[in-house]
Amino acid sequence: xxxxxxxxxxxxxxxxxxxxxxxxxxxxxxxxxxxxxxxxxxxxxxxxxxxxxxxxxxxxxxxxxxxxxxxxxxxxxxxxxxxxxxxxxxxxxxxxxxxxxxxxxxxxxxxxxxxxxxxxxxxxxxxxxxxxxxxxxxxxxxxxxxxxxxxxxxxxxxxxxxxxxxxxxxxxxxxxxxxxxxxxxxxxxxxxxxxxxxxxxxxxxxxxxxxxxxxxxxxxxxxxxxxxxxxxxxxxxx
Amino acid sequence: xxxxxxxxxxxxxxxxxxxxxxxxxxxxxxxxxxxxxxxxxxxxxxxxxxxxxxxxxxxxxxxxxxxxxxxxxxxxxxxxxxxxxxxxxxxxxxxxxxxxxxxxxxxxxxxxxxxxxxxxxxxxxxxxxxxxxxxxxxxxxxxxxxxxxxxxxxxxxxxxxxxxxxxxxxxxxxxxxxxxxxxxxxxxxxxxxxxxxxxxxxxxxxxxxxxxxxxxxxxxxxxxxxxxxxxxxxxxxx
DNA sequence: TCAAAAGTGTTAATAGTACACCCATGA
DNA sequence: TCATGGGTGTACTATTAACACTTTTGA
Numbered sequence: 374x375x376x377x378x379x380x381x382x383x384x385x386x387x388x389x390x391x392x393x394x395x396x397x398x399x400x401x402x403x404x405x406x407x408x409x410x411x412x413x414x415x416x417x418x419x420x421x422x423x424x425x426x427x428x429x430x431x432x433x434x435x436x437x438x439x440x441x442x443x444x445x446x447x448x449x450x451x452x453x454x455x456x457x458x459x460x461x462x463x464x465x466x467x468x469x470x471x472x473x474x475x476x477x478x479x480x481x482x483x484x485x486x487x488x489x490x491x492x493x494x495x496x497x498x499x500x501x502x503x504x505x506x507x508x509x510x511x512x513x514x515x516x517x518x519x520x521x522x523x524x525x526x527x528x529x530x531x532x533x534x535x536x537x538x539x540x541x542x543x544x545x546x547x548x549x550x551x552x553x554x555x556x557x558x559x560x561x562x563x564x565x566x567x568x569x570x571x572x573x574x575x576x577x578x579x580x581x582x583x584x585x586x587x588x589x590x591x592x593x594x595x596x597x598x599x600x601x602x603x604x605x606x607x608x609x610x611x
Numbered sequence: 612x613x614x615x616x617x618x619x620x621x622x623x624x625x626x627x628x629x630x631x632x633x634x635x636x637x638x639x640x641x642x643x644x645x646x647x648x649x650x651x652x653x654x655x656x657x658x659x660x661x662x663x664x665x666x667x668x669x670x671x672x673x674x675x676x677x678x679x680x681x682x683x684x685x686x687x688x689x690x691x692x693x694x695x696x697x698x699x700x701x702x703x704x705x706x707x708x709x710x711x712x713x714x715x716x717x718x719x720x721x722x723x724x725x726x727x728x729x730x731x732x733x734x735x736x737x738x739x740x741x742x743x744x745x746x747x748x749x750x751x752x753x754x755x756x757x758x759x760x761x762x763x764x765x766x767x768x769x770x771x772x773x774x775x776x777x778x779x780x781x782x783x784x785x786x787x788x789x790x791x792x793x794x795x796x797x798x799x800x801x802x803x804x805x806x807x808x809x810x811x812x813x814x815x816x817x818x819x820x821x822x823x824x825x826x827x828x829x830x831x832x833x834x835x836x837x838x839x840x841x842x843x844x845x846x847x848x849x
Numbered sequence: 850t851c852a853a854a855a856g857t858g859t860t861a862a863t864a865g866t867a868c869a870c871c872c873a874t875g876a
Numbered sequence: 877t878c879a880t881g882g883g884t885g886t887a888c889t890a891t892t893a894a895c896a897c898t899t900t901t902g903a
Contacts, residue, residue: 391714853903863892873883876878
């Protein structure tokens with residue numbers, strides 16, 4: 374077995390012109406956000422190795438030799454949730470020497486936003502994953518706590534001037550749902566009238582004409598977001 | 612020589628519990644900003660290897676085996692400019708498979724802000740580095756152009772609500788200098804009266820009582836920034 | 850009939866923007 | 877004396893924040 378590894382490593386090194394330069398394991402860790410029951414949730418999984426075996430951690434994985442960082446993050450998402458084309462944005466790369474007890478590992482954190490209705494619930498059970506409310510997060514070991522805090526800060530920033538919230542909702546949604554997404558991410562309550570007034574000024578939010586009765590007795594209008602119109606207006610305004 | 616490399620790599624791998632997992636070269640690239648002559652400048656160096664030998668690139672270096680990512684960036688700064696404790700912030704990590712023609716290299720971009728008066732001009736000559744105006748940047752190869760654009764975007768964001776601009780100036784500065792720093796980074800002209808009005812509302816900007824005549828016939832007041840007061844007020848407001 | 854969520858405008862306060870002239874001094 | 881950068885205040889506009897009641901309908 375070690376002979377094999379040696380050979381592989383020898384070939385890898387011979388390919389590069391940087392022979393002699395130290396090499397590192399590279400991983401990605403994903404902070405996966407979703408919205409359900411009027412709250413923001415994060416997907417965590419049970420750690421399978423010591424130390425802290427059985428405790429909850431972020432979903433991660435090593436980057437493959439023929440895989441970009443972004444591809445690795447998308448692969449982790451696909452493996453664990455069955456979803457492709459999930460919204461992902463890089464948060465930060467963590468490179469402290471002793472950050473991983475198993476060896477020298479550099480890890481890039483990504484946050485993901487997904488429509489929870491579309492994920493594969495059997496797959497996450499198979500991987501020992503569970504959704505945890507953002508308000509009831511457990512203590513996360515290593516630098517995973519820092520990763521989550523940074524991811525949330527970045528998301529709070531982004532939601533202020535980009536329509537990332539759309540990634541957490543179905544293509545048709547009520548304004549109350551949308552407001553709950555904003556409140557859950559920002560951690561504050563918003564004024565309903567001011568919230569709706571601002572949306573009305575954005576032409577890429579459009580009533581579909583359909584109604585939803587699943588959340589209230591009086592039906593709520595369903596809205597959709599026109600990405601194409603958003604892009605055109607955005608670039609026009611520059 | 613190859614035997615040596617093979618042995619090193621074997622020992623490295625045997626240490627970790629992730630044997631068999633691919634490893635990567637990890638580098639840092641620094642976008643180093645400074646202010647002089649009413650403009651923002653970036654430090655570039657001449658590339659010493661093919662392809663594009665002799666053309667200008669960002670300052671970079673490989674991360675050492677016993678060095679964190681942040682430490683590697685600080686080391687690159689120290690090597691090239693002779694400066695310690697330079698302001699550094701991580702921008703983003705670039706991990707495309709073919710981003711470096713010499714091998715599979717993951718690179719984390721950092722931006723740095725330094726007081727140009729304090730750097731070692733002989734050292735940068737020795738390394739083949741030169742300061743280039745932000746308005747006259749050459750084409751940068753590989754993903755270095757993207758790195759610079761991202762760094763500048765991040766800096767433009769930060770300057771809007773943090774006092775990062777102070778890192779580009781001496782401890783005592785005139786309001787005109789400060790305004791030029793903002794204008795250089797944001798790429799727009801600002802109204803002098805509005806700019807000064809806002810500063811007057813911030814108690815951590817204080818007149819030192821001293822005057823500077825080197826830039827004008829009529830002396831300009833020198834100001835200083837009180838970091839301690841800034842931190843206290845900032846946390847108090849949360 | 851009542852509980853629960855949907856929907857709707859106005860006013861006040863704050864923040865941001867536009868704008869022009871006199872001052873001090875060294876060359 | 878004049879060219880150069882230093883220094884100052886006000887009016888207008890846009891944005892944001894505060895605030896309460898009526899509607900619909902299923903249980």
